[in-house]
Amino acid sequence: MARLELRNIDKSYGAFQAIEGLNLAVEDGSFTVFVGPSGCGKSTLLRMIAGLEKITGGDLIIGGRTVNTADPIERGVAMVFQNYALYPHMTVEQNIGFALRIAGLGREEIARRVMDVAKTLQVESLLKRKPAQLSGGQRQRVAIGRAIVRNPDVFLFDEPLSNLDAELRVSMRVEIAKLHQRLRTTMIYVTHDQTEAMTLADRIVVIRAGKIEQVGTPQQLYSDPENLFVAGFIGSPRMNLLDGTTAPDGSVRLACGAVFHTTAPLPAAGTPVKLGIRPEHFTVDEGGLEIAATVDVVENLGGTRFIYGQLASGESVVIEERSERPLQRGETLSFRASPSRALLFAADGTRIRD
Numbered sequence: 001m002a003r004l005e006l007r008n009i010d011k012s013y014g015a016f017q018a019i020e021g022l023n024l025a026v027e028d029g030s031f032t033v034f035v036g037p038s039g040c041g042k043s044t045l046l047r048m049i050a051g052l053e054k055i056t057g058g059d060l061i062i063g064g065r066t067v068n069t070a071d072p073i074e075r076g077v078a079m080v081f082q083n084y085a086l087y088p089h090m091t092v093e094q095n096i097g098f099a100l101r102i103a104g105l106g107r108e109e110i111a112r113r114v115m116d117v118a119k120t121l122q123v124e125s126l127l128k129r130k131p132a133q134l135s136g137g138q139r140q141r142v143a144i145g146r147a148i149v150r151n152p153d154v155f156l157f158d159e160p161l162s163n164l165d166a167e168l169r170v171s172m173r174v175e176i177a178k179l180h181q182r183l184r185t186t187m188i189y190v191t192h193d194q195t196e197a198m199t200l201a202d203r204i205v206v207i208r209a210g211k212i213e214q215v216g217t218p219q220q221l222y223s224d225p226e227n228l229f230v231a232g233f234i235g236s237p238r239m240n241l242l243d244g245t246t247a248p249d250g251s252v253r254l255a256c257g258a259v260f261h262t263t264a265p266l267p268a269a270g271t272p273v274k275l276g277i278r279p280e281h282f283t284v285d286e287g288g289l290e291i292a293a294t295v296d297v298v299e300n301l302g303g304t305r306f307i308y309g310q311l312a313s314g315e316s317v318v319i320e321e322r323s324e325r326p327l328q329r330g331e332t333l334s335f336r337a338s339p340s341r342a343l344l345f346a347a348d349g350t351r352i353r354d
Ligand code: ATP
Pocket: 013, 016, 018, 036, 037, 038, 039, 040, 041, 042, 043, 044, 045
């Protein structure tokens, strides 16, 4: 059993509180991804789970045992680092087998287990090389191999793909997904990359300033964010967040001049609100909210394109469009959004639901 529980976890560095009263349960065999802006505490949290950073308050429970002060090995966790952290003077074989040697296993067993892992990660032909003789992707495989060989209950990944080029990132991302399907070991993964978070996670934990904003499946966070922060953080390009004010007739008057009709219970007339619409949720269909955007820049990705424009209010807007109609910079176009796709937020960032 490798269910993991964080109970009321605090972490302070001197007077600075990096993590505050954080509660989270990570189910056995799940793939959990921590995301959040730079400095929010993702790595600190992961390092506390790994045993590389002291826990200031609260309890860390792995497989039913409180392990706040246990050694990393005793916790049954293995971590894969962004910079791979391989021993430069050791061969691939020695790097992968290192933890087993420390554990005092016999030579034959070490050789067998190292070979199993090397086959899984397709690095058998590299066993005699040193890290300096490997590509970035190969180093990353060896780093993962070093974690797998220990047969841990929990894998911790700290931005493991961020030093790889775009193509290799995609293929290693798929490799990690396959690895999880095969091993079914609990995995916790920190990343800045939206695609990694959305594609790898069973559950995403959104962290901001040392606290959890929301925990949910990628789809829940994408289509049903609990607040403005999560709405703006999940999704790339970001959700458009348009300024508006509640009107006496129960509609929302947007700063850009458009009117949004809703059945949601709105705060008193004259209250500022935000209306969130994802770039991909604009359509050319009739009905719904209509906005006029002046085209600044068009990014054509082949199958789809992003139109970066401006509204009459001066607000920027991003619209995803699959059409191939010719567009001119400075041209003003009309776009529509279905009310069911638009999310309303109060000035304090909370969702206003229908
Ligand atoms: P990034 O995405 O940039 O890696 P992060 O979310 O992983 O950021 P952490 O590295 O966990 O953030 O840092 C959380 C906060 O704690 C930051 O404000 C950071 O400056 C602070 N911090 C981290 N390590 C220390 C330390 N050893 N001493 C003091 N403050 C620290």
